[in-house]
Amino acid sequence: MQSTARVLVYSDNANTREQVRLATGRRPATDVPRVEFVECATQAAVLKELDSGGIDVCVLDGEAVPSGGMGVCRQIKDEVFHAPPVLLLMGRPQDAWLATWSRADAAVTLPVEPVEFADALAGLLRRRLSVDA
Template sequence: MRPTATVLVYSDDANTREQVRLATGRRPAPGLPTVEFIECATQQAVLDAMEAGGVDVCVLDGEAVPSGGMGLCRQLKDEIFRCPPVLLLIGRPQDAWLATWSRADAAVTHPVDPVEFADALAGLLRSRLSVEA
């Protein structure tokens, strides 16, 4: 097992990025590597980090401004070969269809529920790490 996994967190709101870090903890579930975060507050920072490589999962805030995570997710899925899985934070459960449009691999509502979030992130990390094995 790899010693660490890298999770990119995009939100223009520092509090949202903190909620993601706190909900994840050192690792989202037993048996997974510890998590290192790349925090991004702008779309360009996300694109630069993705260009650099090494990201295992992206967590994108669908409510971020001026560039929302849903449109950014669709862009990443269109432009990056073997794009890492994306967990989208959505404002309300009714927005799940937009998450589908964006091609997100999973979606959870915001504010972050720690148990729901950790479960979703763990599932995406497991799928990503099993593909690498």
């Protein structure tokens, strides 16, 4: 198992990014590596980080402005070779169809519920790390 997983967190809201960090802790589950966060507040920063490589999972805020995480997710899936899995944060459960449209790998609702979020993130990390192994 690799020692650290890099998780990109995109939101224009610092409180949302903090919710993600707090819900994850050092690691979202005992069978996945510790998490190192890469925080981005703009779409341009997300694309720059992904171009640099080394991101294991993206957590995107569907409620971010001006570029929502759903559109950013779809762009990543269309444009980034071997795009990392994406966990989408949605404002309401009724937006699940938009998460499907964006091709997100998993979705949870805001505000972040720690157990649900950690389970979803751990699942994506397991999948990503088993593919890379």
